[in-house]
Amino acid sequence: MIKTEISVSILDCNFNDIQNEITKINNSSCDYIHVDIMDGKFVPNIAFDDETIKKIKLYSTKKLDYHLMVKNPKDYIIKCAKNNAEIISVHYEENDNVHNDLISIKNLGCKAGLAINPSTKITEVSKLFEYIDILLLMSVQPGKGGQNFLNSTFEKINDSKKLIDDMNYDVKIEIDGGIDNKVSRKLFDLGSNILVSGSYIIKNKNFNSAITSLRD
Numbered sequence: 001m002i003k004t005e006i007s008v009s010i011l012d013c014n015f016n017d018i019q020n021e022i023t024k025i026n027n028s029s030c031d032y033i034h035v036d037i038m039d040g041k042f043v044p045n046i047a048f049d050d051e052t053i054k055k056i057k058l059y060s061t062k063k064l065d066y067h068l069m070v071k072n073p074k075d076y077i078i079k080c081a082k083n084n085a086e087i088i089s090v091h092y093e094e095n096d097n098v099h100n101d102l103i104s105i106k107n108l109g110c111k112a113g114l115a116i117n118p119s120t121k122i123t124e125v126s127k128l129f130e131y132i133d134i135l136l137l138m139s140v141q142p143g144k145g146g147q148n149f150l151n152s153t154f155e156k157i158n159d160s161k162k163l164i165d166d167m168n169y170d171v172k173i174e175i176d177g178g179i180d181n182k183v184s185r186k187l188f189d190l191g192s193n194i195l196v197s198g199s200y201i202i203k204n205k206n207f208n209s210a211i212t213s214l215r216d
């Protein structure tokens with residue numbers, strides 16, 4: 001059986017009390033902190049400033065899983081690598097340089113993730129599978145937390161797994177957006193490797209019980 005890992009998105013946590021929020025995550029059974037970076041161009045919102053990223057690095061004892069929702073990932077990649085990145089994912093969309101970005105992530109010693117929007121076809125990105133460690137399937141439109149999970153993701157996971165297996169690559173599948181304990185079981189069963197969950201965990205006073213409920 002595949003061990004599915006949990007990555008907690010802190011997009012909607014209380015940034016006035018960031019040390020305490022991250023301590024709660026450190027004390028939980030999750031595997032990563034998912035850090036959503038937004039530039040106000042690829043998506044309308046902006047997150048996070050340099051000071052916040054430094055605090056996340058300082059307080060976290062978990063591995064950091066950076067998700068770049070930005071137009072020009074190059075500079076951000078270097079910044080994330082300097083701030084303890086285990087995984088850095090760049091979007092396929094609106095990026096003519098995605099291949100080079102993936103290579104530079106690997107050269108910086110991090111795991112390279114390719115993120116794709118719900119409307120992007122798997123067959124369109126399979127040519128990049130040889131350069132990636134992680135395929136990040138968005139299960140909501142990128143840009144904000146607290147949205148509803150898109151059921152079309154289930155079929156996309158199946159198609160992705162089949163293609164990855166047929167091509168014989170070692171690529172993990174990460175799912176991001178709208179994940180709660182109602183959909184997590186099916187995502188586990190379909191063979192997802194990493195589940196990102198934000199608002200479902202953050203709105204629960206006891207982070208660890210919410211995380212545990214995703215695994216039940």
Ligand code: DX5
Pocket residue numbers: 009011012034036067140141142143144145146147176177178179196197198199200
């Ligand atoms: C959406 C972000 C997600 C999001 C997850 O653009 O990439 O990581 O914050 O949060 P929930 O679980 O609330 O959808």
Ligand code: ZN
Pocket residue numbers: 009034035036067176196
């Ligand atoms: Zn994300």
